[in-house]
Amino acid sequence: MKIHAIQTGTVEVKKNQVAGKGSGAGRLVNVLFGKEWVERPVPIYAWVIEHEEGVIVVDTGETARTSEAGYFPRWHPYYNLAVRFQVKPEEEIGVQLKQMGIDSKDVTKVILTHMHTDHAGRLHDFPQSAIHVNMPEYRRAQGFRGQIDGYLLNRMPGWLSPQPIDFDRDSFGAFESSWNVTAKGDVKVVPTPGHTPAHVSVIVTLEDINYFLAGDTTYTEENLLRKIPDGVSPDPNQAVETMQNILSFARQRPTVYLPSHDPDSESRLKTKAVLVVE
Numbered sequence: 001m002k003i004h005a006i007q008t009g010t011v012e013v014k015k016n017q018v019a020g021k022g023s024g025a026g027r028l029v030n031v032l033f034g035k036e037w038v039e040r041p042v043p044i045y046a047w048v049i050e051h052e053e054g055v056i057v058v059d060t061g062e063t064a065r066t067s068e069a070g071y072f073p074r075w076h077p078y079y080n081l082a083v084r085f086q087v088k089p090e091e092e093i094g095v096q097l098k099q100m101g102i103d104s105k106d107v108t109k110v111i112l113t114h115m116h117t118d119h120a121g122r123l124h125d126f127p128q129s130a131i132h133v134n135m136p137e138y139r140r141a142q143g144f145r146g147q148i149d150g151y152l153l154n155r156m157p158g159w160l161s162p163q164p165i166d167f168d169r170d171s172f173g174a175f176e177s178s179w180n181v182t183a184k185g186d187v188k189v190v191p192t193p194g195h196t197p198a199h200v201s202v203i204v205t206l207e208d209i210n211y212f213l214a215g216d217t218t219y220t221e222e223n224l225l226r227k228i229p230d231g232v233s234p235d236p237n238q239a240v241e242t243m244q245n246i247l248s249f250a251r252q253r254p255t256v257y258l259p260s261h262d263p264d265s266e267s268r269l270k271t272k273a274v275l276v277v278e
């Protein structure tokens with residue numbers, strides 16, 4: 001088994017998104033109208049697990065179409081004021097997989113940590129794979145309410161018919177439930193609500209190290225250690241509870257923490273730099 005980090009371009013967001021400020025609805029206002037952007041664009045990572053039972057992709061990254069005029073809803077304050085994507089066509093996941101010698105037919109499963117555009121933007125590359133989504137997340141993305149919350153269901157492929165993530169009562173470390181992705185039990189999904197209420201993470205266990213594909217549970221490892229919720233989580237307390245679970249998990253088992261937008265995720269994967277929790 002091998003895990004690869006696939007960087008599908010970069011994104012710039014406000015500092016108040018990376019580390020939330022204020023309370024209640026004010027947090028989102030601070031994201032939209034915050035003056036300071038991150039110092040440099042942050043990566044958008046997707047993950048590829050070359051597993052003996054088939055290739056598993058975790059998140060699909062973003063599409064180069066984000067630079068087309070009108071790709072995002074023009075009326076949407078977040079897309080107008082608070083985010084800038086840079087994705088070249090050759091950075092899309094399908095192109096990169098081909099270069100690695102992986103055919104999309106070999107991808108048996110795609111697992112989405114959540115359905116935000118920079119995680120679900122290239123589902124189009126996987127028409128033959130089972131797409132697994134936590135169903136409450138899929139429901140949240142529907143309709144006009146979903147659009148207000150920033151989901152772009154209209155940009156998803158027409159064939160999309162996601163398979164559920166079936167959590168059972170099997171606890172895994174600090175997590176009370178989990179879903180076994182492989183028969184071997186070395187790839188599991190755990191609930192990590194916060195950034196979105198039905199957000200999930202994927203844990204890959206390889207040679208006694210747990211690679212925690214964290215999606216947007218936090219934007220950086222530092223913010224996990226400092227338990228700083230981002231500025232867009234609808235329930236910051238829930239986000240902190242999830243961080244506590246991840247930290248407890250990492251206290252019990254060697255864990256490499258890999259959020260989707262941490263500039264250091266790729267190097268931590270390579271050097272197997274485990275999380276050090278006091």
Ligand SMILES: [Zn+2]
Pocket residue numbers: 114116195216
């Ligand atoms: Zn997100």
